[in-house]
Amino acid sequence: MDLPPFYCYNSDDDRKEDVTQVIQDQVASAINKILGTKEVAFNTPPKREFGDFSTAVCLSQAKVQKRAPMQIAEDVKNELAKVRLPYIKEVIVTPPGYLNFKIDHPRYVKSLVNKVTKEKELFGRTNVGRGRKVLIEHTNVNPNKAMHIGHIRNAIIGDSVVRVLEKLGYHVEACNYIDDTGVQVADVVVAMLYMDAPIYDGSGDFNAIWAKWDKSQSFDYWCWDVYSRVAQEYETNAELKAKRADVLHMVEAQDNAVADFAKEVASRIVETHLATVGRLNIYYDLLNWESDIFHRGFWKTAFESLKAKGAVVYETEGPNKGCWIVKFGRGVFETETGLKSEDKVLVRSNGTVTYTGKDIAYQMWKFGVLGQDFLYKLWGIQANGDELWTTSQSGVEMGRFGKADKVINVIDVRQSYTQHIVYDCLKKLGFTKEARNSVHLDYEVVVLSNAAAAELGVDVDGDEAGTQAMSGRKGLGVKGDDLINTLVKRLSEKVQTEKSTNVLAAAAIRYFMSRISTSKMIVFDFDEALRTTGDTGVYCEYAHARACSILNRANEAGLFDRKQAGVFRSVKVPDNVTLPEENLVKKVEEFAGVLRKAGKELSPAPLAHYAFELATVFTDFYENPDPDAEKQVPFIKIEEPVLRNYRLALVDAFRQVMANCLDALGIVPLERI
């Protein structure tokens, strides 16, 4: 498959303002001039005595120059002494030939603190994405049951990437695809209409059907059980199973009472899903309904293009006889069990279109190359104040959605193959640029540890290592709302307000899902997910709240005015910057780079790790700001105004950057817990 396009952009321009980058660029160009090299890579020395950053460039030069690396390093050091390098205090050579550089800390700290103070919530942002529109589709949960923690992982990754790319200057559109015409919705409809008495009489009156819903449960929870029950019933009840095809057929026809009922079921479930993810601070710009893809005839248009380009062929023989297929893989081949085909069917022999077929048309719409559009109407205003729009048969034309330069589909890794086919078909249609700009953000799934499964009542040995896949059909899984509720309950004892409790629970869950690489399976364990100490979102929030608390105390004592912008702008930095201070400032500076990394990898994981490291260095600074002193003095009780103001400025810089980082992770920073 082609390389994801996000690896291609050149972000060099955006690093020009980083203080360390400025310093390293000057050192690098000086070294390049001396050695005649083109590039110098820097890294961090293992020991603080060596300096702030170093390079092994002399080691690789040893072979070229056929001289000892130590000797080269010494020569470079001597040459560098003749050049004026601002911010560099000292150059040290260590075996086997490293060049180490010491920074003039007071100047460095001052310029960085001033930068954070000036840029505030903009600190760390860049504009690499300027002028480019990215459409990110995520969540995409079948609207037939409650969301489980696997769906939650998808939504958290998707929403985090939306936030990161916005901070990198892209124009981002977040879409949530609603498959309201698929078998899963049909199954719940079958269950509601035909599984229990009273059976639907075909009258178009659904009052008796809705009355089956046990209102002591939310609708999505009730459907969760109903769906797993009907899946079991199918095994023994062929008559019921036959109803599925009927319902599916009516839903696709869209011109009958059952189709309207199905839409009503799906809509109600979508509302519950939006409520669930809303608790986690996740929002969208647009809901895209599969029924509208049918209605607007997207497939027909795409199909004509595919035929015109010869990308699809009609099979007159072989295993796919009577189907329109796209050639793929090895094509038709013989196996022990007979003829098999790796080609992908887009139109079945009964004339209906497969999901992949619809997806090709839909992907074309996302890039604005289908030549057709949805109709839209306002769904409502979300809790964050933003409008949420939806495609709709009764909507109006609008020019603002789709037409993206890049499209990111957040779908679990099991669908890599079909995504590949969709992008490949785009290429076959002549949309090579669009195919290249299509990204499958393929994260790994969430499974249950045996212990977690045992807690849910599954018949497994909870003491044994191993995992259980979640399954909607079996009704096996941890529901998102259950996890949130459990956390809220645990946290509420020690948190002052209900609002803070909810934010903190969301922080814990988002952090838990974000810290693990998207390429790694999450083996869900209750103890781990509910933990509030150590490497958690709660710890990060706590550090932030503590910083706010210090600043508030200082404010109350009249030491400075928090509301008054720029009070720290001209902060004086003492001559001796302590190690904890230095570590904090260096970590603060890393934020912009971490944000870029998250954007490049399309993953919240780097930001989560960074947030924890930032919280840790801050806590160290707070506990022990001056390790050489006999006694640590609380910042607000420092008598000397220069030192006190400086330490408070560092607290404020930390507070700002932690808030920015949490925001990128979709976590609301708390002033108080």
Add this chain to the structure above:
RNA sequence: GCACUCGUAGCUCAGUGGAUAGAGCGUCUGCCUCCGGAGCAGAAGGCCGCGCGUUCGAAUCGCGCCGAGUGCACCA
């Protein structure tokens, strides 16, 4: 069979070419007259799955194994 992903401390994970491989949880030992103890300081715990290569230098790159998982539908 083919393809992709994963394998690092008892457990959960960072680290993707640099110097002595890091965190958290759990275990053990200490620390609340003090800005928020959801914390801090310390101890113990590693053939970075195995082998061969590339390189001055490999957990990191290449090849080959081993183990775990996923995909290869006229399901989505």
